[in-house]
Amino acid sequence: MDTTIRELSYAQAIQEAMAIAMERDERVFLMGEDIGVYGGAFQVTGDLVHRFGEDRVMDTPISELGGAGVAVGAALTGMRPIFEFQFSDFAALAMEQIVNQAAKMRYMLGGAVSVPLVMRFPAGSGTGAAAQHSQSIEAWLGHVPGLKVVQPATPHDAKGLLLAAIEDPDPVMIFEHKLLYKMKGPVPEGYYTTPIGKAEIRREGKDVTIVATAIMVHKALEAAETLASEGIAAEVIDLRTVRPMDRETIIASVKKTSRLICVYEGVKTLGVGAEVSAMIAESDAFDFLDAPIVRLGGAETPIPYNPELEKAAVPQVPDILKSARDLVNGVR
C-alpha cells in the first residue's frame, strides 16, 4: 500500500476512490444524471468520463426509479454499480427499488443472491436550494434492515468508506454533505478502506460526549475547541455509520463522560439521535449518566430558502456550546 498522504478535497477524494475502484475491477461502473461531460452536479465525477469512457460513466435519463432498479439488477448479476443521485432528496422517487428490492432481495431469496450496490447521495442544507433539495434523509434509509448507511465527514473517510462500500457484498448508501465537498483534508494515496460500522473518536475528553454526524462533526469540533478554553473537555465522536451503529464506542465514551449530546442535521424527531439516545438508555451506560441526554437535530420543518431561516433550521455551533455548558453546569 502506498502511504503517501496529500491534501484533497472531499469531492476529489470520492472521485479518486471511484477511479481506483474502476481501475482495480472491471465490474465497477458509474450511473447517474449528468455525471459524464457535465462532471456531476457537484463536480464529483469530474472528468472521469474522459478517462473511463461513456460505457463506464453512464449518463442516465432523468429516471430515478428506473435507474435505481437498473443498478439493482446489474448488481444482482455480477456488476458493481455506483449510482449517483443528483440530490439525496430524489431518493424519494427511487424508494421502491431501494427499500422493497435492493434491501430485501437477499433475505427474500433465502440468501441465494446478493446486491453489491453502492448509492451516493449529495445531502443536506446550506446552499439556498430550499425544501426539495436540502434534506437529510439518512434516517429514512437507516430504518431499513438490509441496507448499510454511512455518512463520511472527512475526505479521508469519504474515500475509505466508498472503497469499503464497493467491496461490501450488500447495498451501501453513502450520504455526502454538500457543504463538505470543497473541504480539504489529508488523504492517503492508493487503495485503503475505512471500516463500515465503526465510529471514530475525533477528539478525546472527559466531561461530555458529543456524537455527531457528517458536517456536524466539524461544528462539534469547533465547539469543543471553545469549550476547552472554558475548562470543559468534550469528547467528539464521528458516528460515520448510521447502520449498523457502533454501540461499543459510544457506550464506552458515555461511561467515561457521563453526559451525552447527539448532534445531527436530519429532523430531530425519529432521527439518528433518537436511536443513539435510546441505545444508551437501554445500555449499562445509562447508570453512568449524570444528566438527561440532549438531542440537537434539525427543526421540525422543511428547509426554508431565506438564508437566516435556513441556518436556524439546523444545529449551529452556539447551540452545541449552550447545550454542553448547560449539561456540565447542571442547568436543566
Add this chain to the structure above:
Amino acid sequence: MGDKIIAQAKPKAEEGRHNLPFAFRHYSPGELGQALRKMYLIRRFEEGAEESYTRGLIHGTMHLSIGQEASAVGISLPLTDDDMITSTHRGHGHCIAKGAEVSRMFAEFFGKETGYCRGRGGSMHIADVSKGNLGANGIVGGGIPIAVGAALSMKKLKTGRVVVSYFGDGANNEGAFHEALNMASVWKLPVIFVCENNGYGMSTSTRRSTAVANVADRAAAYAMPGVIVDGNDLSDVAEASHAAVERARHGEGPTLIECKTYRHRGHSKSDRNRYRTKEEIEDWIANRDPIQLFEAQMQEYGVIDAAGIEAIRTDVEREIEAAIEFAKTSPAPDLAGLTRDVYTDLA
C-alpha cells in the same frame, strides 16, 4: 374581436385573413401588445434576477427561461385566471404569464416576507396561487400528476376549468409522466400537457435520453393528440393551446403539446456549457429569438410600429426597477416564524 384585427392588419394582409398567423386572426392589436409586453417582462425579470445573483443579492441557484418566453405566454393566452397550471424549476415565465406580480416574485427571490412564498420557497417555488398557479417544482416531473389531480377536481366539481402542466423534455423520462398521461386519458380529464423541449435535460440531449424522436410521439401510447409546434413562435403556440383548451373544456380529454424551444442560458448558475457548442447557442439567440420573431411579425402585419415597441420596453423597464426596489426594501421573515405553515393552524 376578429373583425377588428382584420381592419388593423389590412395594410399587409391583402392575401386575406385566413393567411394570417392564428394570433393575428384571433387577437386584437391591444391583446397582441399585451402578449409582447408579457414576453418582454419575463425576459427582463430573468435578466434582473441574473444580475441580482451576480451582485450577490440572492443565494441559492436559479433556472432562467430566457429564450422560452413564447411558450409560457402563448400557452396561457386562452387561459383565464380560474384555469390552473403546474410549473417547473424553470418556472418564472409560467408564473408571469399566468398573471403574477414581478414585485412579489423578486421579493421571493430576495427571501423576503413579502414574497409569494414568504421567503420560504425561493426561485424554485415562486408561484401566485391566487392566479391559478399550483406551484413551480423542484422535482422534475413532480407537477404532472398533480395537474391531473387538479383536472380530476375540475371535472368532479363541474367547473369547466382546465389545467395546464408545463414540464421539460427531461421530465418525459420520469415514470410520473407516463402514469399521469395514462390516467388523464383513461378518465378524459381537462388537462393540457405542455412539454417545453429545449433540447436538453441539464447536460443530456433528448437524443441521448429519449427513445423517440419527439416527446409528442409519446401521446400515441396514451391515445391523445400529440402536437408539435415551433415553441419560439408565439402564434403557433397559442394556436395549439387554443385547440387543446377547447378540447379539454368540451370534455374530450387531454392533449400533449410539444414546444420546440431553446434556453439561452446554462441550466443553472453552475453550468459550464460543456455539452453544447457556442455556435448552436449563438444561432438560436441570433436567429430564433421568440421576442424578436414576434416583434417582427407584429410589424409585418402592421399591428405595432417601432415607437410602440419602444413604449412597451420603457414601460416594462419601469416596472422591473420598481419591483426590485420593492423587493430590496421589503422586510425579511421573522426567525420566530421558522415552523409556521408546516401544518395548518387549527387554533
